[in-house]
Amino acid sequence: MEQQKIKKVNIVYALLVILIPLIIMIGLLVASVLWIEGDAGIALWSVGIIGGILWFIIGPDQIYRKKRDKRMKELDASGYVRNHTFNADGCTVAVDVAHGKIAMVFKWNPSNCFVLPANRITNVWVDDGKMLGGTRRVSFLFIVDGVKVRVNTFTSNRSWGMQSNYVLEALSKADMMIERLQAAYQTAQAQGNQYYGN
Amino acid sequence: MGIFSDFGKRFQDDWCKNCKAQMYPMTERLYFMPMTVGHYQEQKDPVYYFNKLRPINDVSQIPTGFYACRIKAYRCNGCGQRIAVVKPFLQVRDSVKEEIAVVFKNGELDALLGLQGW
Numbered sequence A: 001m002e003q004q005k006i007k008k009v010n011i012v013y014a015l016l017v018i019l020i021p022l023i024i025m026i027g028l029l030v031a032s033v034l035w036i037e038g039d040a041g042i043a044l045w046s047v048g049i050i051g052g053i054l055w056f057i058i059g060p061d062q063i064y065r066k067k068r069d070k071r072m073k074e075l076d077a078s079g080y081v082r083n084h085t086f087n088a089d090g091c092t093v094a095v096d097v098a099h100g101k102i103a104m105v106f107k108w109n110p111s112n113c114f115v116l117p118a119n120r121i122t123n124v125w126v127d128d129g130k131m132l133g134g135t136r137r138v139s140f141l142f143i144v145d146g147v148k149v150r151v152n153t154f155t156s157n158r159s160w161g162m163q164s165n166y167v168l169e170a171l172s173k174a175d176m177m178i179e180r181l182q183a184a185y186q187t188a189q190a191q192g193n194q195y196y197g198n
Numbered sequence B: 001m002g003i004f005s006d007f008g009k010r011f012q013d014d015w016c017k018n019c020k021a022q023m024y025p026m027t028e029r030l031y032f033m034p035m036t037v038g039h040y041q042e043q044k045d046p047v048y049y050f051n052k053l054r055p056i057n058d059v060s061q062i063p064t065g066f067y068a069c070r071i072k073a074y075r076c077n078g079c080g081q082r083i084a085v086v087k088p089f090l091q092v093r094d095s096v097k098e099e100i101a102v103v104f105k106n107g108e109l110d111a112l113l114g115l116q117g118w
Helices: A011-034 A038-077 A165-191 B002-011 B046-052
Strands: A084-087 A091-096 A101-106 A109-117 A121-127 A134-144 A147-161 B023-036 B066-076 B082-092 B095-098 B102-104
Touching: A011 A038, A011 A109, A038 A091, A038 A101, A038 A109, A084 A165, A091 A147, A091 A165, A101 A165, A121 A165, A134 A165, A147 A165, A165 B082, A165 B095, B023 B046, B023 B082
Parallel strands: none
Antiparallel strands: A084 A091, A091 A101, A101 A109, A121 A134, A134 A147, B023 B066, B066 B082, B082 B095, B082 B102
16 A cells, blocks of 8 residues: 555556557567468467457456455455445545545556545545536546546446436436545544544 | 226226226335445345335435335225335435336235234
8 A cells, every 4th residue: 555646657557568468469460470371370460469459458457457456455454444435447446434534546557555544635526527418427536635536437438318327326426425535534634634544 | 998098007006906996095105225326236025125224204314325215005995905116216416216116015014114904
C-alpha cells in the first residue's frame, strides 16, 4: 500500500504491457517472413497476429483483475474495513466508512494500492452523461489530492434512455458511492485523520 | 367481448385466476429489503421476507442504493381466494426500477401482514 502521491498511470508498467507483446508479435512476423517458409511460416504469422490482438484485448484486463484481487486481500488483512467496493473497468474504489478512508487501485498502475484519509477528497459528483435525452456513460467522480478520479458505473456504445433500467441502476450505484464517500469524509473530519495510517 | 375480457382478467394482477372476479385489496405495506443495487436476487422463499424485511413508512426512509418492496394482499369476493403480491423496486432519485413481482397464493405471508384469521 502506498502513501505517496496518487499515480493513475505507471508509465513503465504501461509500456511493458504494450511494448513487450508488440516486440514479440513483430519478431514472430519478421521470423515468419524472413526465415520460415511455407505453412509453418503462415502458421507463425497467424499466431503472431492473433496472439497480439488477443493480448491487447484481454491481457491488461486480466493483469488488472488479478493484481486488484491481491491488493484487496492485502487491504483486508491490514484491518481495512471495506464497507463498499466498486470495481470498474479502469479503477477500483473501496470505502472504509468506519475509519474514514478510501483505497484505490488503477488499471494502468495495478501494483499500487493507494490508501488515503477520505478528508483529502475535495469534491465528489455524479456525471449522468445526459445528451439529447439519453446517455452512453454514467460515472461518479471525485478529486483527491488534486487528482480527478472517474469511476464508470455504466458504459455503452449506444445511447440509452435516462429511464432505462441500465441507466437507473448505474445512477443508483453512483449515488450510493457518493454517499459512502461523503460519509467516509465526515468520519475522517471528525477523527482529524490528516495522515495515512493510525 | 368474452374472449377479450377473459384474456384481460387472466393476466390482470387484481383479478382472481380461479373465478375471474375482481380481487379487492386488503392491505398494502412498504418494507426495506437488505439488498444493494446490482445484487438483487428474486426471493421465492417466504422465510426470507420474515427474516430480512423491515417495515418503513415511506420511500424517503430507503437508503440510497438499497431495494424496498411493496406487499399487497388481495381477497376475492367470489371464491375467497387470497394472494399476496410482493413488488420489489429500487428507488432512484424520482424514478423507480421495478423487479418482477413474486406472488404467494397460500397465505405464506399472512403473519407478516397481520392477516391471520381472515
